[in-house]
Amino acid sequence: MNYPMSSNHESFLGRALALARKAWGNTHPNPMVGCVLVENDEIVAEGFHVRAGEPHAEVACLRNLGRSPLPGATLFVTLEPCSTMGRTPPCVEAILGAGIRRVVVGTRDPNPVHAGGGIDLLRDSGVEVIEQEGELAAECADLNLIYNHQIVRNEPFLALKLAVSADGKLAEKPGVASEVTGSEARADVMRWRRLFPAIAVGAGTVIVDDPRLTARLPDGEWCPRRIILDGKLSSVPESKPLPQVYSDEFREKTYVVTAFGSCPRRRAILADAGVPFRELRANAKGGFYLSEWKALCASEGLTGVFCEGGAIVARRLLEERLLDYLFWYESPKRFEHPEAPAAPPLQSFGLHYSRKTELGEDRLIRGHLS
Numbered sequence: 542m543n544y545p546m547s548s549n550h551e552s553f554l555g556r557a558l559a560l561a562r563k564a565w566g567n568t569h570p571n572p573m574v575g576c577v578l579v580e581n582d583e584i585v586a587e588g589f590h591v592r593a594g595e596p597h598a599e600v601a602c603l604r605n606l607g608r609s610p611l612p613g614a615t616l617f618v619t620l621e622p623c624s625t626m627g628r629t630p631p632c633v634e635a636i637l638g639a640g641i642r643r644v645v646v647g648t649r650d651p652n653p654v655h656a657g658g659g660i661d662l663l664r665d666s667g668v669e670v671i672e673q674e675g676e677l678a679a680e681c682a683d684l685n686l687i688y689n690h691q692i693v694r695n696e697p698f699l700a701l702k703l704a705v706s707a708d709g710k711l712a713e714k715p716g717v718a719s720e721v722t723g724s725e726a727r728a729d730v731m732r733w734r735r736l737f738p739a740i741a742v743g744a745g746t747v748i749v750d751d752p753r754l755t756a757r758l759p760d761g762e763w764c765p766r767r768i769i770l771d772g773k774l775s776s777v778p779e780s781k782p783l784p785q786v787y788s789d790e791f792r793e794k795t796y797v798v799t800a801f802g803s804c805p806r807r808r809a810i811l812a813d814a815g816v817p818f819r820e821l822r823a824n825a826k827g828g829f830y831l832s833e834w835k836a837l838c839a840s841e842g843l844t845g846v847f848c849e850g851g852a853i854v855a856r857r858l859l860e861e862r863l864l865d866y867l868f869w870y871e872s873p874k875r876f877e878h879p880e881a882p883a884a885p886p887l888q889s890f891g892l893h894y895s896r897k898t899e900l901g902e903d904r905l906i907r908g909h910l911s
């Protein structure tokens with residue numbers, strides 16, 4: 542018997558997407574996934590993947606139902622169900638075992654181990670699989686920016702975030718902490734900080750801005766892994782109080798990447814403060830190769846890094862073609878000081894699949910780099 546497709550189709554998948562987002566930033570290295578089960582045009586069970594090692598969304602949803610689905614039930618899931626044994630049994634098996642005959646999939650899993658395999662297995666077993674198209678499908682894929690990249694390339698997803706004035710500046714003048722964007726854009730940055738497992742900045746940004754680099758959200762403050770790129774340890778003062786990233790309650794979540802042979806006194810100060818460091822081969826300029834830092838992140842299992850500048854780090858990452866994604870917050874302010882640090886021009890990034898969001902007086906342009 543065929544059951545008609547609901548006119549609420551998109552709202553059911555939209556609800557699954559909202560459920561997936563409840564695990565924002567908590568599922569690495571796994572994707573965020575949400576799921577609802579619909580019977581007679583009503584959601585009767587919901588589930589989402591809470592964190593790696595816990596049940597996948599489909600299994601959570603079926604468990605929450607607590608009985609067998611009715612004939613004609615449709616499962617809506619934001620990501621193609623997995624088809625191989627991981628830390629948990631494959632979801633395709635759970636779906637078939639529950640007798641579900643129709644599944645709506647938000648987007649295919651780019652993981653080469655699954656990619657289309659889950660959908661094929663379901664179809665081969667007689668299940669009707671409807672693949673979502675259009676903006677909602679794009680949103681389901683966009684939800685897992687970090688996972689989508691890391692699982693295909695087996696390297697961390699490196700995203701650069703810059704807040705830029707209308708005249709292309711990153712700060713009002715040299716050596717001064719500046720507010721480039723307004724409160725809505727800054728709140729948006731907090732949300733992205735909460736998504737990424739790590740944030741990186743250069744020594745210059747620590748010296749000038751003394752940033753906290755935490756995600757300050759309505760439900761509390763969260764600290765990712767904080768990485769300071771500092772070849773000569775110039776961000777470690779010898780006769781002044783230490784910057785926040787080396788002295789606050791989260792200091793053990795900070796590490797400094799430095800070059801072999803950098804200042805022993807400053808290393809000792811870091812060690813006394815309980816801040817670890819990593820050493821990389823020194824290059825001719827007394828710094829280290831950012832490509833080797835990226836490889837270090839991969840070897841430590843970091844799936845994504847939100848790089849927050851400043852100007853020198855942004856340029857080097859761009860020149861060395863190490864960036865995968867750009868978050869470009871554009872402000873209407875103008876900073877006309879002739880020595881204000883400048884961002885590389887937006888056109889130099891070669892953005893594609895970009896999205897624009899208005900955030901009060903500012904706007905965010907974000908997208909993949911070619």
Ligand SMILES: NC(=O)c1ccc[n+]([C@@H]2O[C@H](COP(=O)([O-])OP(=O)(O)OC[C@H]3O[C@@H](n4cnc5c(N)ncnc54)[C@H](OP(=O)(O)O)[C@@H]3O)[C@@H](O)[C@H]2O)c1
Nearest residue numbers: 703704712743744745746772775828829850851852853854
């Ligand atoms: N608007 C924004 O989005 C934004 C974001 C961040 C910062 N900012 C602003 O940007 C300014 C700071 O930028 P900046 O260009 O002066 O500094 P920066 O990019 O934060 O840091 C540059 C320094 O980091 C170290 N470093 C970076 N890459 C390295 C490598 N591969 N090897 C070794 N060391 C490396 C070097 O320190 P050594 O020279 O000591 O070796 C380098 O001078 C501030 O005004 C800040 O307010 C704006």
